[in-house]
Amino acid sequence: DAGVTQSPTHLIKTRGQQVTLRCSPKSGHDTVSWYQQALGQGPQFIFQYYEEEERQRGNFPDRFSGHQFPNYSSELNVNALLLGDSALYLCASSFRLTGTDTQYFGPGTRLTVL
């Protein structure tokens, strides 16, 4: 049973560029949440997708956007990158009908903005 997978593992971008991160949820899961984890900090909630719609959003600017596909996989897009966007981006999946409390995290994508 494959767990949550994310790609790429690492990414280096320059300020002003755009980036797309990808996530495949754990088998049987239909809900995907994205988190940003700055170095030495706890994960911060970005947004959550269910049924291909953004259901909840944390305190992040519109530069952060996402998408969920019919197969439940998801993308996180960040436009106009800032140095402060450098972080580990985590994807977590869950199954909505049994509650989204039990979230399983992927290994993350390390984004470095130069």
Added chain:
Amino acid sequence: QQQVKQSPQSLIVQKGGISIINCAYENTAFDYFPWYQQFPGKGPALLIAIRPDVSEKKEGRFTISFNKSAKQFSLHIMDSQPGDSATYFCAASNTGNQFYFGTGTSLTVIP
């Protein structure tokens, strides 16, 4: 505003000792309190979780103690092992809604 406050920031324990990490929250609507373990370069892994209707939950060497009136909960790791050396995060949520994480505790277990 930090929804969940975690302490200590770092902890050093001898092998076989008890590791204790504490968290406090303000939002009384929170009804799910998980603990996650994170190793360097990895995503957080769910360790153990509790709901407010019980005061304690034990799974193997890991125990959560929950004090609803004080709005505090803690993780106890009994018989700590070097393999437990990792960063631990507490979190809280209102069922179905976003998780709020603490700032993390770096645990080092000395052989």
